[in-house]
Amino acid sequence: MAAAPGGEVAWWWWPLALFCLCFVLGMIAVPAGVGGGVLFVPLVGGFFPFHLDFVRSAGLLVALAGALAAGPGLLRAGLADLRLALPLALVASATSIVGALVGLALPVAMVQTALGIAILCIVVVMWSAQRSEFPLVEKSDWLSQALRIHGVFHDASRGRAIEWRVHRTPLGIVLFAFIGLLAGMFGLGAGWANVPALNLVMGVPLRLSAGTSGLILTIVDTSAAWVYINKGALLAIVAAPSVIGMMLGARIGARLLQIVDAAIIRRMVIAILVFAGLRALGQGTGIWT
Amino acid sequence: MSEADARISPVQRRFAAVLETGMRFGLALLALGLVAYVAGWVPTAVPLQSLPQYWSMPVADYHRATGAPDGWGWLAHFGAGETLPMAGIAVLCSAALLAIIVLLIASVKRRDWAYVAIASLEIAVLLLAASGVLTAH
Numbered sequence: 503m504a505a506a507p508g509g510e511v512a513w514w515w516w517p518l519a520l521f522c523l524c525f526v527l528g529m530i531a532v533p534a535g536v537g538g539g540v541l542f543v544p545l546v547g548g549f550f551p552f553h554l555d556f557v558r559s560a561g562l563l564v565a566l567a568g569a570l571a572a573g574p575g576l577l578r579a580g581l582a583d584l585r586l587a588l589p590l591a592l593v594a595s596a597t598s599i600v601g602a603l604v605g606l607a608l609p610v611a612m613v614q615t616a617l618g619i620a621i622l623c624i625v626v627v628m629w630s631a632q633r634s635e636f637p638l639v640e641k642s643d644w645l646s647q648a649l650r651i652h653g654v655f656h657d658a659s660r661g662r663a664i665e666w667r668v669h670r671t672p673l674g675i676v677l678f679a680f681i682g683l684l685a686g687m688f689g690l691g692a693g694w695a696n697v698p699a700l701n702l703v704m705g706v707p708l709r710l711s712a713g714t715s716g717l718i719l720t721i722v723d724t725s726a727a728w729v730y731i732n733k734g735a736l737l738a739i740v741a742a743p744s745v746i747g748m749m750l751g752a753r754i755g756a757r758l759l760q761i762v763d764a765a766i767i768r769r770m771v772i773a774i775l776v777f778a779g780l781r782a783l784g785q786g787t788g789i790w791t
Numbered sequence: 792m793s794e795a796d797a798r799i800s801p802v803q804r805r806f807a808a809v810l811e812t813g814m815r816f817g818l819a820l821l822a823l824g825l826v827a828y829v830a831g832w833v834p835t836a837v838p839l840q841s842l843p844q845y846w847s848m849p850v851a852d853y854h855r856a857t858g859a860p861d862g863w864g865w866l867a868h869f870g871a872g873e874t875l876p877m878a879g880i881a882v883l884c885s886a887a888l889l890a891i892i893v894l895l896i897a898s899v900k901r902r903d904w905a906y907v908a909i910a911s912l913e914i915a916v917l918l919l920a921a922s923g924v925l926t927a928h
Contacts, residue, residue, distance in 0.1 A: 553850070743825065
């Protein structure tokens with residue numbers, strides 16, 4: 503570790519460590535099927551000296567940058583759907599603003615405790631959520647019919663076109679309101695929640711759920727990030743190395759996806775999240791300071 | 792163009808193009824700004840070696856201690872090291888807004904009034920968040 507003349511760590515050590523950590527997180531996030539924000543906030547908040555206010559804003563930007571990098575390709579490939587994304591993103595972006603304002607107003611110990619609980623709940627969701635490649639949707643609901651949310655996407659792995667439609671749209675909107683609130687409050691990307699909500703609740707095919715989730719994130723994280731920026735909770739020395747490290751790591755991660763066992767990486771990420779969640783909970787309650 | 796490509800609507804392609812341009816431009820600005828900042832090519836309001844004294848403070852204390860601007864105040868100090876990466880971040884955070892404006896225009900042309908309403912509301916939400924009205928003291 504580089505030491506400054508007074509025995510303290512040199513100022514540049516922490517941004518450099520942040521860049522390296524984010525590079526690694528970017529590599530494992532893609533094969534694990536999570537965005538970077540859900541790993542970034544508890545790890546950096548728990549083990550780096552930056553205040554949680556600055557970490558949460560950087561977490562949103564990390565998730566936003568990842569979603570922006572993937573979004574255009576997914577839209578062009580037909581693996582994300584604008585008509586599906588926009589109504590859900592509208593609700594979630596509005597509630598993410600509320601979440602950001604609440605998160606910035608609460609005492610940091612309370613936010614850390616709630617973050618720890620949220621991360622451990624995310625672990626349960628990631629561990630237990632079943633996924634359905636092509637959920638059976640017998641009948642569209644009235645709202646999705648009114649908004650004409652349906653379509654056809656080309657499944658390259660099977661070489662055929664898949665017709666899709668959605669159900670339980672009102673329930674999906676309620677869930678996305680809650681997801682947006684959590685995303686804004688904790689600076690988490692919320693891809694971990696978007697995909698199960700789209701796939702298991704609304705009946706969207708799995709690959710289309712994953713792609714559309716990224717598109718929703720570009721809108722939801724933007725609105726919450728503006729709140730943090732306008733509150734002055736954005737430190738360039740924290741956000742910039744994080745975003746650049748994560749983007750570079752994600753490029754390697756996309757290649758790793760083809761050669762590593764994604765299930766092993768996913769289990770590793772779940773273990774990291776358990777550790778980071780317990781750390782946040784310990785910090786918030788004063789047990790593990 | 793393959794059959795699969797043909798199914799993607801032109802507006803979805805334009806939406807993707809705007810997002811991609813914003814992402815590339817924003818990241819380039821962010822990287823350039825960061826390099827200029829940490830390399831000391833531009834003056835900084837808070838010396839880099841003093842940052843560890845401040846970055847563990849809550850945001851309100853940080854602003855009191857350093858006199859750093861909040862809201863859009865960083866524009867008045869543009870050129871200082873801390874504000875250069877902010878330009879890239881502002882572009883990244885504007886990409887979705889610009890893409891939705893493209894979608895709004897396309898929806899008006901198609902007379903798709905439900906999505907005109909949804910896109911208009913989304914633009915209002917993003918502008919409200921970006922304006923700083925909600926976080927003004």
